[in-house]
Amino acid sequence: MKLAELGEFGLIDRIKANVAASPSVLLGIGDDAAALSPTPGQVTLITSDMLLEGVHFDLSFCDPRTLGRKSLSVNLSDVAAMGARPRHFLLGVALPKEIPLEFMDGFMAGMLEQAQRYGATLVGGDTCASKGGLAISVTALGEQRPELVLKRSGAKPGDLICVTGTVGDAAAGLKQLFAGVREGFLVSRQLDPTPRVEAGVALAEAGVVTAMIDVSDGVLQDLGHICEMSGVGARLELARLPLSDAYRAGCGDDLFALALSGGEDYELLFCIPAGKEAEVAALCAKVDLPVSVIGEITAGTGMKLTAPDGSSYTPPRRGFDHFGAD
Amino acid sequence: MKLAELGEFGLIDRIKANVAASPSVLLGIGDDAAALSPTPGQVTLITSDMLLEGVHFDLSFCDPRTLGRKSLSVNLSDVAAMGARPRHFLLGVALPKEIPLEFMDGFMAGMLEQAQRYGATLVGGDTCASKGGLAISVTALGEQRPELVLKRSGAKPGDLICVTGTVGDAAAGLKQLFAGVREGFLVSRQLDPTPRVEAGVALAEAGVVTAMIDVSDGVLQDLGHICEMSGVGARLELARLPLSDAYRAGCGDDLFALALSGGEDYELLFCIPAGKEAEVAALCAKVDLPVSVIGEITAGTGMKLTAPDGSSYTPPRRGFDHFGAD
Numbered sequence: 078m079k080l081a082e083l084g085e086f087g088l089i090d091r092i093k094a095n096v097a098a099s100p101s102v103l104l105g106i107g108d109d110a111a112a113l114s115p116t117p118g119q120v121t122l123i124t125s126d127m128l129l130e131g132v133h134f135d136l137s138f139c140d141p142r143t144l145g146r147k148s149l150s151v152n153l154s155d156v157a158a159m160g161a162r163p164r165h166f167l168l169g170v171a172l173p174k175e176i177p178l179e180f181m182d183g184f185m186a187g188m189l190e191q192a193q194r195y196g197a198t199l200v201g202g203d204t205c206a207s208k209g210g211l212a213i214s215v216t217a218l219g220e221q222r223p224e225l226v227l228k229r230s231g232a233k234p235g236d237l238i239c240v241t242g243t244v245g246d247a248a249a250g251l252k253q254l255f256a257g258v259r260e261g262f263l264v265s266r267q268l269d270p271t272p273r274v275e276a277g278v279a280l281a282e283a284g285v286v287t288a289m290i291d292v293s294d295g296v297l298q299d300l301g302h303i304c305e306m307s308g309v310g311a312r313l314e315l316a317r318l319p320l321s322d323a324y325r326a327g328c329g330d331d332l333f334a335l336a337l338s339g340g341e342d343y344e345l346l347f348c349i350p351a352g353k354e355a356e357v358a359a360l361c362a363k364v365d366l367p368v369s370v371i372g373e374i375t376a377g378t379g380m381k382l383t384a385p386d387g388s389s390y391t392p393p394r395r396g397f398d399h400f401g402a403d
Numbered sequence: 404m405k406l407a408e409l410g411e412f413g414l415i416d417r418i419k420a421n422v423a424a425s426p427s428v429l430l431g432i433g434d435d436a437a438a439l440s441p442t443p444g445q446v447t448l449i450t451s452d453m454l455l456e457g458v459h460f461d462l463s464f465c466d467p468r469t470l471g472r473k474s475l476s477v478n479l480s481d482v483a484a485m486g487a488r489p490r491h492f493l494l495g496v497a498l499p500k501e502i503p504l505e506f507m508d509g510f511m512a513g514m515l516e517q518a519q520r521y522g523a524t525l526v527g528g529d530t531c532a533s534k535g536g537l538a539i540s541v542t543a544l545g546e547q548r549p550e551l552v553l554k555r556s557g558a559k560p561g562d563l564i565c566v567t568g569t570v571g572d573a574a575a576g577l578k579q580l581f582a583g584v585r586e587g588f589l590v591s592r593q594l595d596p597t598p599r600v601e602a603g604v605a606l607a608e609a610g611v612v613t614a615m616i617d618v619s620d621g622v623l624q625d626l627g628h629i630c631e632m633s634g635v636g637a638r639l640e641l642a643r644l645p646l647s648d649a650y651r652a653g654c655g656d657d658l659f660a661l662a663l664s665g666g667e668d669y670e671l672l673f674c675i676p677a678g679k680e681a682e683v684a685a686l687c688a689k690v691d692l693p694v695s696v697i698g699e700i701t702a703g704t705g706m707k708l709t710a711p712d713g714s715s716y717t718p719p720r721r722g723f724d725h726f727g728a729d
Contacts, residue, residue, distance in 0.1 A: 103446055107632070108555050109484035109616060110450035110545070115441035120429055124436035124527060125493040125542055131534045132497070158435035167451040169540050171458070201450060208457045209535030214495050216451055216542040219436070229434050290435060306433070 078178045088204055092185055099198040101164060111200035113165055113218070120226060122219040124155040130210030138254045139268045141180045144213075145187030146269055151293065152217035153195050153272035154343040158291035160227040160281020161219030163197040163274060169214035171207035195274050225281045227347070232288035232307035236348040236374040239357060241273055241366050243321040244296055248339020249328050262323040270343040275364040277345055283360055289347035295338040296371075297380065297392060299346050304380065307348075313372035316385040337382075337392045348374055404504045414530055418511055425524040427490060437526035439491055445546040450481040456536030464580045465594045467506045471513025472595055477619065478543035479521050479598035480669040484617035486553035486607025487545030489523040489600060495540035497533035521600050551607045553673070558614035558633035562674040562700040565683060567599055567692050569647040570622055574665020575654050588649040596669040601690040603671055609686055615673035621664040622697075623706065623718060625672050630706065633674075639698035642711040663708075663718045674700055 080088065093106040104112035115121060128134055128148050136144075149166065156163045168188065172181065192199060197217065250267030258264055273291070280286045288307055290299045296318075304311050315333050328335050349357055354370055361368040375381070382390040406414065419432045430438035441447060454460055454474050462470075475492065482489045494514065498507065518525060523543065576593030584590055599617070606612045614633055616625045622644075630637050641659050654661050675683055680696055687694040701707070708716040 103549060104552070104554060109481040110448040110487070110543075112485070112549070112552050113447045113449060114549070115447055117443065121439040121441055121447065122436040123439060123491075123493065123542075123544075125495050125540065126529045127495040127497055127531055127538065127540055129497055129531065129533060129535075129538065132532060155435040159438070161436070165449075167449065167542060169451050169453040171453055171455055171538070203452050205453055205455065206458060207455060209455070212453065212455070212497070212538050214451065214453055214540035216449075216493060217436075218449075223429060223438070223440070226430070226438050228430060 080172060080176060080178055080181070081174060083178060085204055088181065095185065095189055096199045102198055102200055105200045113200065116220050118222060119220040120223045122156055122159045122161040122221060122226070123216065124152055125214065125216040126152050128213040130212065136211070141183030142187035143269050145184035146191040148213045148215055149188045149191045149197070150270050150272045151343065152215045153197065153274055154270070154291045154293070156217050156219035157272050157274045157277030158289050158345060159219065159221065160225055160277050160286070160289065161221035162278055163195045163217060163219045165200045165218040166192065166197050167200060167216040168202035171205050171212040173207050173211060176211065195272065221281060225284070227281050227286050227289040229288050229290050229303050230306040232303050232309050232348040232374045234309055234374055234376040235351055236287050237351055237354060237370045238300065238311060238313070238348055238372040238374060239368050239370055240292065240296065240319060240344055240346045241276055241361060241368050242342070242344040243319045243324060244292060244342050244344060245324045245328060245336030245339050246321055247341035248335040249324050252329070253327060262321065263327055267341060270341060272343055273345045273366065276361055276366050279360050279364060280345070280347065280357070283356070285349050285353045285357055287348045287350065289345060292340070292342045292344045292346050294340045296346065297337045301380065303346070303348065304378065310375040310377045310379045311372055312375050312381045312383065314383050315390055317369060317371045319367065319369040331393065333390065334393050338394050406498060406502060406504055406507070407500060409504060411530055414507065421511065421515055422525045428524055428526055431526045439526065442546050444548060446549045446552060448482055448485045448487040448545040448547060448552070449542065450478055451540065451542040452478050454539040456538065462537070467509030468513035469595050471510035472517040474539045474541055475514045475517045475523070476596050476598045477669065478541045479523065479600055480596070480617045480619070482543050482545035483598050483600045483603030484615050484671060485545065485547065486551055486603050486612070486615065487547035488604055489521045489543060489545045491526045491544045492518065492523050493526060493542040494528035497531050497538040499533050499537060502537065521598065547607060551610070553607050553612050553615040554632070555614055555616050555629050556632040558629050558635050558674040558700045560635055560700055560702040561677055562613050563677055563680060563696045564626065564637060564639070564674055564698040564700060565694050565696055566618065566622065566645065566670055566672045567602055567687060567694050568668070568670045569645045569650060570618060570668050570670060571650045571654060571662030571665050572647055573667035574661040575650050578655070579653060588647065589653055593667060596667060598669055599671045599692065602687055602692050605686050605690060606671070606673065606683070609682070611675050611679045611683060613674045613676065615671060618666070618668045618670045618672050620666045622672065623663045627706065629672070629674065630704065636701040636703045636705045637698055638701050638707045638709065640709050641716055643695060643697045645693065645695040657719065659716065660719050664720050
């Protein structure tokens with residue numbers, strides 16, 4: 078069947094049929110707006126991201142199910158980076174008319190399986206026709222007690238800088254995709270990232286984190302946001318960057334370039350007071366996630382990068398800017 | 404200055420500088436997610452709409468400021484159709500690199516002036532580059548006491564069907580735009596609709612409305628949604644449709660076609676128990692908005708349209724479907 082036969086409202090009904098009810102959703106898909114019941118004593122965390130064909134994704138690189146998962150994951154990652162639990166989300170999708178219905182079915186199956194895994198309910202959105210490529214917009218909502226919300230702005234000189242998992246994988250995976258590789262660890266890290274929801278919530282509830290962000294634009298750029306918002310500087314020891322074996326094999330000539338400036342790892346980058354590293358490692362171990370201390374927050378501004386041989390390191394580029402020249 | 408010189412984060416800072424603080428916003432633009440403090444005892448109404456260049460708007464038809472206002476208005480209209488007060492919104496925007504910074508400044512000025520007028524605060528979103536046209540995604544949030552929220556599903560046989568303002572103007576305005584007209588009442592109704600926020604809230608708080616929707620897809624289609632969700636039918640008397648003089652002059656051969664199936668009037672279409680029409684007229688008069696009774700909810704299903712001469716009327720098309728053939 079084609080989308081034109083099903084129609085806009087047929088498509089909405091088809092999506093709605095696969096969404097489970099949730100006690101916090103008084104009114105879900107199918108009215109002018111959804112009605113949500115906030116949990117008393119908690120604040121609402123809300124974030125929104127657009128994903129555009131030709132900019133954020135290439136349909137020849139991935140199947141619809143994986144794209145559906147990733148479109149939600151990148152938003153859940155932002156909720157996790159606040160230390161919040163995902164609760165609800167909205168999906169806006171602009172579809173080229175020639176896209177087969179099977180594409181949309183696969184996309185929704187991926188998105189809804191990821192939603193179920195992380196406790197988020199689809200409550201509304203928008204479907205329309207696109208005269209250009211596929212455009213996706215997701216708005217995700219989470220909740221947390223106000224005193225536990227983790228901002229970018231609380232880092233203090235002397236804090237240790239930590240990152241979960243490994244970095245650079247997604248950027249190395251993108252390089253492989255452009256070279257024609259379609260599977261493997263790095264490719265999967267690029268196409269199907271895991272939002273660190275359990276770790277984000279555990280870190281928030283332990284009360285040990287002073288500032289947190291997710292690695293979407295690259296370690297340097299995202300650490301730069303923490304530094305700017307906290308009014309501090311940072312010293313990074315490149316020898317301590319957590320790099321996967323696949324990354325080491327596939328990253329190219331400069332071992333650190335993609336790990337520092339490549340985006341889309343969706344790991345959590347955060348700061349803790351010195352002495353808390355064992356507690357944090359134990360916390361992350363509980364959710365099966367390695368964590369590494371990669372440097373220290375410093376007074377003043379600016380970032381200092383130290384290579385394994387002790388020399389000063391200058392990265393070839395800092396991170397991704399949507400309106401930049403490259 | 405060009406967008407590329409300002410950069411993604413420079414653009415975000417530029418937007419942020421024009422956003423006023425609000426006590427319900429614990430954390431606004433500039434972190435991974437915004438943190439909002441829900442009003443105790445109220446539910447959150449949330450809605451999201453995409454607007455795409457070449458599908459929803461044509462940049463040769465309107466200035467950036469007007470487009471900014473409309474992009475927010477269509478979302479505020481959905482919040483109003485629930486009987487809720489707008490509170491916050493997020494903006495996602497994908498910008499072609501060649502768009503001048505002045506465009507974005509004008510767009511934001513329009514959006515923020517509309518936001519201020521209706522009490523909504525910009526709290527976050529996403530900016531990215533587009534390789535196709537301009538794409539806009541707005542998510543709007545409102546609040547209301549749960550017992551006052553107006554759904555599509557409460558209409559009962561015997562209820563009177565009401566609509567605010569006049570209908571068909573926006574569709575007639577679009578016809579004029581395609582014919583080269585760039586100003587006047589009808590064009591302004593298409594490019595710069597007024598969300599009926601005060602009327603929506605007043606109707607909800609009076610407790611007289613059984614079902615409500617905004618007219619975005621056309622009277623027939625939107626009334627059809629109320630009928631479907633309420634399990635009822637409807638009888639419309641075309642002689643009672645509120646038509647502006649400008650519409651009568653510019654609508655073409657069939658006086659009722661665009662008034663019934665043209666979308667984007669963003670008027671409120673709602674049902675009330677018989678006998679409540681004077682109360683509702685008084686309520687709407689307080690916010691300077693005319694209201695008309697245009698028909699009656701019937702038992703069963705199906706819609707019956709009666710022409711002024713008493714004959715049965717069949718519309719040439721029902722309303723807008725994004726994936727439809729035309």
